[in-house]
Amino acid sequence: MTIGVLGAGSWGTTVAALAAAKNDTLLWARRPDVAEAINRQHVNPSYISEFPLPESLVASSDIHEVAGNCEVLIIGVPSHGFRDILEIAAGSIPESVPILSLTKGIETGTLMRMTEVVADVLPDHPADHIGVLSGPNLAKEIMAGQPAATVIALPDLSLAEEVQTRFMTPTFRVYTNPDVVGCEIAGACKNVMAIASGMVSGLGFGDNTRAALITRALAELVRLGIAVGGNPLTFGGLAGVGDLVATCYSSQSRNYTVGHGLGEGKALDDIIAEMNMVAEGVKSTAGVLALADKARVEMPIAVEVGRVLYEGADPKSSMMALMGRTAKSEGHGIF
Template sequence: MEHIAVLGAGSWGTALALVLSDNGHRVRLWGHRKEHIEEMKNSRVNDQYLPNVPLPENIQMYYQLKLAVEDVKTIVLAVPTKAIREVLQNLQQYLKHPVVIVHVSKGIEPNSLKRISEIIREEMNEKFLQDVVVLSGPSHAEEVSLRQPTTVTSSSDNMKAAEYVQDLFINYYFRVYTNPDVIGVEMGGALKNIIALAAGISDGLGYGDNAKAALITRGLAEIARLGSKMGANPLTFSGLTGIGDLIVTCTSVHSRNWRAGNMLGKGKTLDEVLQSMGMVVEGVRTTKAAYQLAEKYDVKMPITRALYDVLFNGKNSKQAVESLMGRVKTHEMEDLVNIMEGRSTDE
């Protein structure tokens, strides 16, 4: 049994702290807001993010990063993508030996266009970084915290590290698979948030299951198209971090990206949506990054481009959907064959 630091006291960080606690580990849950951590210490509940879920005594709460990471060998990074660089820069001044960093966030950094594992390796001094592992999959924090059956994937360039993280987390309700395709796992987890925003918009506009099924299916084609161009194994997108994560994020009211899209579809502005959510909506930043990646790799991503116009160019949501439906006709299976064979596609 180990001391493990979980950095990020939001819903997902807290849910993963519970999984590790159930497995007998001593968990240090860190959050940057002192008042939030003190409230959790007193109530033994993360009332802001996971109300009514008691936190056991082997989860200790910290707002001092130095104390949270002291002498730990494993750090779970559960902060939003935009905060990762700052947290890593602060983290290194308190480390005395190499650690395994398990990142569980799902995003791509705009402008640099880096995946989170790339950001970690860029920011961390090699003497403090043993391995980087991605833990991702179809997993709502609300359901994990209630011990409902969930499956995820552990991925790393070092499969022994992926298996080590698998052993840390796996239990009777939280099943962990391994996958060596880090690019595919990260890209699937990040890009599905774009399609979830689009699915929410579709529902907000009052469209039915036909429209949502089309968005999910064609969205998966976009994800695979870009991911494959970047070096991912296309088969990864048929797994948990591809179609699995896409389904759960596009169809559940637990999904903050779906909820944000739903409000956009009902006529709220992006600023109004983000203010009312109270939590980070990763799909917004990821849409900008994916739009830039599509330009860089010359990949056709019509759903992403339509959503980019809605979020950042003020395009009407209904007009965006109509423009998607009115595109030049193409052949579905030809597109899929091209993806599998690594050829460029034109949609």
């Protein structure tokens, strides 16, 4: 089987490296020099450059070459460029190939999840062949060979199981889940919550504070997920609480890093300028808030993150505002 991956960022490159362990794998890199370095030096000079890549991994800057010659297509580009890249590749994508999104975000304006964007751009593609790969997956740890697990969510269980076997390695365990909606909502929301967790840490608050924040963040994920059709059990799994914990506690997380800098008093523009990668939560917070408003779901943590990001609110005041909210049942809005 040939796996095609669109996007040679840190996670796209990592997934391509995983796939290359058991499959012929093609990786699309936007820049020709990056593709050449991967093919000749077997390293991505722009991302995770400290890790060698499989010699069997073939990179190309021709998106049609990659999209048109695969039996499974993986898309790992930022949410703000997802539609544009897919539209360019659309004419080359074979009919009925499984398409998996790695992107954890909400499209600005349309409020579509990435699988909805795929269905919108490729209206004739089988709906049960469109899904996601999502979980607590920090690229550097996986490239270092540390044990990790993820979820492949596809409505077609037999297809999910077929793709599952293509990514299983001795250090990377893959589970299946039919709940694409829940996995995507969890992935988009956890980036927002990781910014909040980073702020709490940057402000100097301790483990009690962060544990409370992450637990209440999970409640917000569940509320929104149920409202838009997700299975509540998904949020107790790898794509839910697993991804939330990893992202909210790790300095490797881009969104946590943004939040930590904000908590320390740095300007958002300065934090972003120091990073070589996209922090999805910075853009997708607006989409998550709009989606929550549309679904009439309370997401107070996300609201405060939005105030800090877009209105210049003081991080400490925003975090403390959460403590002054009206008393509620722990299961408010859920059960």
